[in-house]
Each structure stands twice: as C-alpha cells, then as structure tokens.
Amino acid sequence: MRVLDNIISDRGSKYAVAGAPCRDEAEAKKLLKELKRRKKFAKATHNSWGLLTEAGPVKNDDGEAGAGMVILRMLEREELTGHLVVVTRWFGGKHLGGDRFRHVQEAVRIYLEDLAASG
Incomplete structure (x- = not known):
C-alpha cells in the first residue's frame, strides 16, 4: 500500500x-x-475509505460522517475505478466542523497527484 503520512x-x-x-x-x-x-494507523480515530468497483461504489465513513462520500466523489471525478483510497485522521481534541471535509478532499487530491506523478 502506498502511504503518505503527516500530510495535513x-x-x-x-x-x-x-x-x-x-x-x-x-x-x-x-x-x-x-x-x-x-x-499508528490502528490507533487512528477514523480510517474512512472509498472504492469504485465494477459492481458500483463502496465506502465506509468509520465514524467520520460523510467522509466516504467525499472520497467517492473525487474518485468518480477522476474516473479511478479499482483503486482503494483511505483517509486517516487522528483527532486532536478540537472539532473542525466543515473543515474536516476540506481536509479529506485535500488528502485525496494529494494522493491522486502522487499516484499520477509515479506513473
């Protein structure tokens, strides 16, 4: 698995x-x-993920309500089928409100750019 740690x-x-x-x-x-x-990942607060399969989209918010859908939307936009993307969050004690969705989106963007750059 490709892992990009401490990105946000x-x-x-x-x-x-x-x-x-x-x-x-x-x-x-x-x-x-x-x-x-x-x-470190076992102790994370959330491991939200999304995957586009031949049978359709699959997601899991892992307690971060709506995060899986944010990941799926980005995968659909990129037409990336057959590739799992997991966004992990370690909660820092302060609620982030809507910023958490922006961070999930940014994390997926960083991953997709890294994936494209590696060929």
Whole structure:
C-alpha cells in the first residue's frame, strides 16, 4: 500500500492518506486490515475509505460522517475505478466542523497527484 503520512495538520488533528489497487469490498477490508497492522494507523480515530468497483461504489465513513462520500466523489471525478483510497485522521481534541471535509478532499487530491506523478 502506498502511504503518505503527516500530510495535513489542523488544530491538533493529523491526516494521512493511503491506497492500493483493489477489486472489491472484501479486498478493501483486507487492505485496511493490513494498514492497521501499523500501530499508528490502528490507533487512528477514523480510517474512512472509498472504492469504485465494477459492481458500483463502496465506502465506509468509520465514524467520520460523510467522509466516504467525499472520497467517492473525487474518485468518480477522476474516473479511478479499482483503486482503494483511505483517509486517516487522528483527532486532536478540537472539532473542525466543515473543515474536516476540506481536509479529506485535500488528502485525496494529494494522493491522486502522487499516484499520477509515479506513473
């Protein structure tokens, strides 16, 4: 899995983004389990993810209401099918309100740019 750590920090909350080629929800859950083998990611407050499959979109907010849909919308815009994207947040003690969606969007953008740059 490609992992970009410490990409965004706001009011104590920290964000990372990760992803990998993925065919379906079952594989997504295996990849998420693999990511959580890293102690830091296992202790995260939220591991929200989205995936566009041949059968349709799959997402999980992991307690960060609406985050999965933000990830899906960006994947749809890029027409990136068969690639799991996970946005991880470590809650810093202060509520971010609507800024949290902006940060999820920014994390996915950073991931997609890194993916494109690596060919």
